Amino acid sequence: MPAMTITNENFAREVMESDVPVLLDFWAEWCGPCRMIGPIVDEIAEEQQAFKVGKINVNNVPELAERFGVMSIPLLVVVNGGKVVAQSEGYRPNQKELILDMLAPFTKASKAIGTASTVVTEINTARAVGSGDLDVFATPMMIALMEEAACDCLAGNLEPGQSSVGTMINVVHVAASPIGATITATATLDETDGRKLTFTVTAKEGDKEIGSGTHTRFLIDAERFMSGLLPL
Numbered sequence: 001m002p003a004m005t006i007t008n009e010n011f012a013r014e015v016m017e018s019d020v021p022v023l024l025d026f027w028a029e030w031c032g033p034c035r036m037i038g039p040i041v042d043e044i045a046e047e048q049q050a051f052k053v054g055k056i057n058v059n060n061v062p063e064l065a066e067r068f069g070v071m072s073i074p075l076l077v078v079v080n081g082g083k084v085v086a087q088s089e090g091y092r093p094n095q096k097e098l099i100l101d102m103l104a105p106f107t108k109a110s111k112a113i114g115t116a117s118t119v120v121t122e123i124n125t126a127r128a129v130g131s132g133d134l135d136v137f138a139t140p141m142m143i144a145l146m147e148e149a150a151c152d153c154l155a156g157n158l159e160p161g162q163s164s165v166g167t168m169i170n171v172v173h174v175a176a177s178p179i180g181a182t183i184t185a186t187a188t189l190d191e192t193d194g195r196k197l198t199f200t201v202t203a204k205e206g207d208k209e210i211g212s213g214t215h216t217r218f219l220i221d222a223e224r225f226m227s228g229l230l231p232l
Contacts, residue, residue, distance in 0.1 A: 001046070020052060021078055022080075023099070025054070068084070119181070120179050142210070169201070184204050
């Protein structure tokens with residue numbers, strides 16, 4: 001569908017109350033990079049049906065620019081469920097790819113929440129992996145399970161040839177789990193900033209939470225990433 005013009009009058013209905021994600025393009029006539037992004041945004045609007053595309057002229061509706069804290073343009077913002085979930089500032093040569101990457105986690109009919117489960121056995125205890133000398137679920141194994149849940153969250157959302165890599169995890173492990181316990185990790189995608197994905201992660205033994213924190217992953221081109229690791 002064509003990109004729509006967002007005004008003060010239709011903002012609440014078309015953006016905040018929308019039941020699908022909305023890509024907002026903040027622009028102005030005098031902005032050169034905006035004129036470069038504009039046709040790309042129009043093309044995406046015509047091609048995609050899973051989300052809305054709206055354009056906000058910052059000169060005509062400065063109130064909306066102020067509401068979103070716009071400091072420079074062009075600025076692209078994704079609103080989902082009435083909340084800003086991703087944004088990208090400026091123009092780049094691969095702009096269309098970046099926009100679609102930014103929208104991908106919110107526009108496909110797959111999970112926004114991922115899970116992964118395991119049973120504590122002799123091979124994933126602290127004693128077995130060297131992170132302690134007790135036969136309880138090892139912290140490194142809990143972290144790996146959380147990353148597995150984040151990957152499960154992205155399953156079906158990635159483009160062909162695309163993958164993700166973990167770059168940061170900040171968690172606490174607050175309760176021990178004995179051999180025989182079932183551990184379930186959950187990852188919820190909270191924010192997308194270009195190729196950067198931020199998750200809230202938890203791990204539970206039954207109803208008891210044993211760990212929680214945040215996890216960051218980056219979207220990558222798998223072939224290009226691996227070729228950079230291999231010797232010539």
